[in-house]
Amino acid sequence: MYDIKPLEGEWKKYRKKKLRPWLIASVVFTLAGVLAIVFLSSTKIDFSAFDTFFIPVDNTSWGEEKKVYHTTVKSNVLLNSALNKLETEKNVMDQTKSVANDSENTFVDIPILDGKHENSVGSRQKGRAKVHLDIMETSSITAYKDVENRFAKSHDIDDSLFLARSYYKKGNYKKSEYWALQTNKIDPDIEESILIFVKSKIKLGRKNEAISILRSYLKKSNSQEAVKLLHSIENNKI
């Protein structure tokens, strides 16, 4: 009979030798796999390319969209000397009412277009290319700053009107007066901004000035909303 123990030892060495290439291969593959995982996990994937698939209405969209309004511009009216070139439209009154009924912390973004073109960011910057209203809720102060900064670059009346409306609701009448004026400097036909401008002057205690502006406007516009506002002012209801 053989000496089995040395033979067993020899067999163990043989097995090790036989398994060595497999062990080396498995270690190499495992390391390669680990390195691949580490490499992939450390690489940040840039999804910015997908942004082109989505056309944002507003770069600072803080809240949920609520309503969309459409408007049609019909005629222009000259305002008094305070505004020089203010022009207005007849059918804007309805949308002004809707906006006025919104809650305190609601931002209303009203890009006003002529109704003949499809909505787009590029066309909006050129002027009244689209008609829609975005309403966003926010309580962030920085949100106003962002819109103001954006207006400085874009001179978009949607932004300035939004600021005039928002500041008026917040009770910041100096600012609402300022942004209403900025809006009508770009587009004198927007009645809403004229009315905000007048109401802001009233709130700031410049009642005579406000009435003078409103009467000048009424001579050319026959706006029922302006008439009602004048009546309210004269009866001290505002």
Place this chain on the structure above:
Amino acid sequence: MTSRYENAKNVFLDSVDIEDYIDLDSSVAAYDQLQHSLSKPLKMILIFGKPGTGKSILLNRIQEKLKHQKEIHYFDTPAPSEKEFFHKLFKVLTQKDLPSNTEVNFSALVDFCKKLRGKREIIILLDEAQMYGPEMMEKIRLLSDSRAVKFVVSLHKTEDEDLIAKEHFQSRIWEVIELKNATKEDQTAYIHKKLLKKNLYEIANSIKAKDMKLIHRFTKGNYRECNKLLFTMFEICEYYDKNEPAKVNYAHIPKKIIEMSALKLGYIHV
């Protein structure tokens, strides 16, 4: 206590025992070819193959089968000298012992053979013929030319020498039978049949097809190497069975034991 592997081990003792002859497809074909060649009027037949391909067992088998029908003699190992070879041949041919202190006169022997032509047909089976020198082989050829004595020459040599041997006999040999190593199927049948012949069914069944493949890879289908491997394998099994039974599986011969046997016999190395 006797281990079940002891009998199995003894089945694979390397011996030329005609009772252990196993009919396989390849061996049956070689046997039939040899028997057919012997019936032809041939002077010499060459059985050719590597060691362990079954040449000796084939010669033994044919002698055993034909000994009652033909005058057939088997010379298992070459005589140490030419003198002794012719003494042996003289006795076969003349059926008499050579008187003491005398030598065979080869010319006289050739003449004697020529006289036997048509009267007797003697078949001489020469195993391990590669050990005969060229002179001896030339004398054997001269005797075969008498047509009274037919020689079946079995030889194996290295690859180069095999070719030389073939060429040497080319002009005289009328038939060459080449034996080759077993195929995997033949070797499997060989192992199973050998064990079943000794009623070792369970052990035969414990060597699975995968093990047979491994055994064939180690032994390259050589019957002698197969016997050696199986003997060693069962010897290790016997050891474990007696000393460390946990290491042996009756239902399946562990691969480890086959590899240990191969290591022991030098088929594989560390």
